[in-house]
Amino acid sequence: MSLVEDLVCAYRILAEHGVIDGYGHVSVRSDRDPQRYFLSRSLAPELVTEGDIMEYDLDSNPIDPRGREMYLERFIHGEIYKTRPEVNAVVHNHSPSVIPFGVTGVPMRPIFHMASFVGMGVPTFEIRGAQEGSDLLVRTPYLGQALAKTLGKNPAALMRGHGAVVVGESLTRAVGRSIYLETSARLQMQAMTIAGRDGKITYLDDREVQASAVMQDYKRAWNLWRTKALARIKAE
Numbered sequence: 001m002s003l004v005e006d007l008v009c010a011y012r013i014l015a016e017h018g019v020i021d022g023y024g025h026v027s028v029r030s031d032r033d034p035q036r037y038f039l040s041r042s043l044a045p046e047l048v049t050e051g052d053i054m055e056y057d058l059d060s061n062p063i064d065p066r067g068r069e070m071y072l073e074r075f076i077h078g079e080i081y082k083t084r085p086e087v088n089a090v091v092h093n094h095s096p097s098v099i100p101f102g103v104t105g106v107p108m109r110p111i112f113h114m115a116s117f118v119g120m121g122v123p124t125f126e127i128r129g130a131q132e133g134s135d136l137l138v139r140t141p142y143l144g145q146a147l148a149k150t151l152g153k154n155p156a157a158l159m160r161g162h163g164a165v166v167v168g169e170s171l172t173r174a175v176g177r178s179i180y181l182e183t184s185a186r187l188q189m190q191a192m193t194i195a196g197r198d199g200k201i202t203y204l205d206d207r208e209v210q211a212s213a214v215m216q217d218y219k220r221a222w223n224l225w226r227t228k229a230l231a232r233i234k235a236e
């Protein structure tokens with residue numbers, strides 16, 4: 001069991017759950033040097049194997065590029081690792097159900113315990129605040145810094161018209177949060193539809209968020225997801 005193997009599994013798990021498809025990526029901070037992180041070369045997540053994993057410094061320069069194509073949006077990862085020393089994993093996705101929240105200004109709220117971390121705060125990154133007329137991609141260190149600033153100390157941030165970024169102290173937590181953020185957005189939309197305009201929805205309160213979010217590491221689910229991912233890789 002190695003960190004790189006876990007990272008490969010994370011790509012497969014997020015793809016399996018529809019959180020990332022042909023696009024989106026996940027990184028993990030190096031266990032040998034906190035000033036470095038691992039991220040796949042530019043590739044569809046379901047195709048990622050250990051040989052595709054590249055090492056970067058926190059300015060998102062590759063350590064040993066060997067001509068491999070890099071993700072344009074790698075700066076998301078490096079700039080967040082710089083500002084959040086306790087964060088060891090970052091997911092960037094285009095998780096479909098979160099998009100409506102990012103474009104309407106309707107805040108995501110903690111609706112069920114598996115995604116109680118939503119109650120810790122999920123701000124929205126408006127890229128126009130940093131650059132007008134962009135293609136929405138975080139393709140420069142400057143835009144990465146602006147996104148990291150919006151994320152602040154929160155577990156996730158939505159990216160208007162684009163997707164989301166989700167972080168965790170561990171890969172397990174960042175992956176679990178990404179999967180349940182997608183579910184949470186879907187459930188909130190359903191609850192809002194059922195409740196109707198001005199209808200009452202009971203969300204988790206602050207004390208419930210505190211009691212739940214701090215404990216939730218998604219480890220039991222991770223062990224299941226990881227076993228299935230490794231079986232799929234072996235069968236290829």
Ligand SMILES: [Zn+2]
Nearest residue numbers: 073092093163
């Ligand atoms: Zn993107």
